[in-house]
Amino acid sequence: AQSVTQPDIHITVSEGASLELRCNYSYGATPYLFWYVQSPGQGLQLLLKYFSGDTLVQGIKGFEAEFKRSQSSFNLRKPSVHWSDAAEYFCAVGGSAGTALIFGKGTTLSVSS
Amino acid sequence: EAGVAQSPRYKIIEKRQSVAFWCNPISGHATLYWYQQILGQGPKLLIQFQNNGVVDDSQLPKDRFSAERLKGVDSTLKIQPAKLEDSAVYLCASSLGPGGSGANVLTFGAGSRLTVL
Structure with missing residues (x-):
């Protein structure tokens, strides 16, 4: 079955510390992978995407993610977290034929001062 | 460019009442999706349109939900x-x-929050 697992429901990170949010997927075909961020009361904003090529992708707001096919993972990272990064983060997977995205349940990030 | 527009932003109704939500996609975008996001969960696809045809409505509760894209x-x-x-x-x-x-880059609207009492 096609699915996305985000093992961490809630993570708290100190401002200025590094961040890694985990994402594992199960997908029968070549996956297209995404990270979206959702602030309270807002829709989802695309942070970055992986389609093919370099397995380390850069996104907006200083985020990056690494695709590891052998581990079926697409973890999101940021070297130094800012208070404004507090939000909910969703990993998603889709296929090459324009199929709809399947989302994980999300990870809530809190940033402490 | 203008984003995906949705209305209303908030709606409160009693159970057994009806409600309708409207969406205007980004100009030129052929594919439109409706997702349902229950509190504490990720978005779940309800229906996907390609132009005005339905691509996937397998998770739409058709006894109570309907959607169209005229x-x-x-x-x-x-x-x-x-x-x-x-x-x-x-x-x-x-x-x-x-x-x-x-094709796979989805742009989302701000959402319509429904509360059923």
């Missing part, structure tokens, strides 16, 4: 009659359409 542009999602478990945020998204990397 003329391949804006779309309406209706719930009738509503149940308590329909309380959620209804997200509309659009993408360019099949073919090319833009």
